[in-house]
Amino acid sequence: MAMAFKMTRTAAMWVTDECKNSFMEMKWKKSHRYIVFKIDQVSKLLTVDKLGSPAESYDDLAASLPNDDCRYAVFDFDFVTVDKCRKSKIFFIAWAPTESRVREKMMYASSKGGLRRELEGIHYEVQATDPTEMGFDVIMDRAN
Known part of the structure; x- marks a missing residue:
């Protein structure tokens, strides 16, 4: 299988470098507020489905998730503590709506751990x- 980009194999899929690089840009450069990932059912590649700009909100992330398809998402949550200290925590969201197919839910569930290992720095x-x-x-x- 010759591809023009590098990938890492996890349990049921391949994680492309695009996914890891986008995550690092979000984590270190604050280039994205969130990233939505999707597994292509045919190629078994995990790809970036959507990048949220730094100006987007958690509501924008929630609205971008489909009602009938599974997805993974990471969200960079900035907040201020009661001590007036600015903090940032990265959330990993495993989205598996009731309306999605059973086979898809199983694929996402079996691949989640591998993706989490690839994305270092997730807090919750x-x-x-x-x-x-x-x-x-x-x-x-969760953040507090």
Whole structure:
């Protein structure tokens, strides 16, 4: 399988360097507020589905997730503590809505650990099957 880009194999898929590089840009350069990842069912490649600009919000991320397809997402959450200290925490979101196919849910579930190992620096994980399980209040509670 000859490809023009480098990849890393995880359990059920290949993680492209595009995914890792986008994550590093988000983490170190603050180039993105969030990244949505998608597994191509045919090629088994994990690709970047959407990049959120630094000006976008958590609501923009939530709105970009499909109602009937699984996705992974990372979100760079900036906040101020009660001590007036600015902090940033990176959240990993495993999105598997109830309406998605069982085979897809299984593929995303079996690949999650491999992707997490590739994306170093994640602070918290959220698994959600509907928007209420990943609401902004959930993110705030975990960050504090």
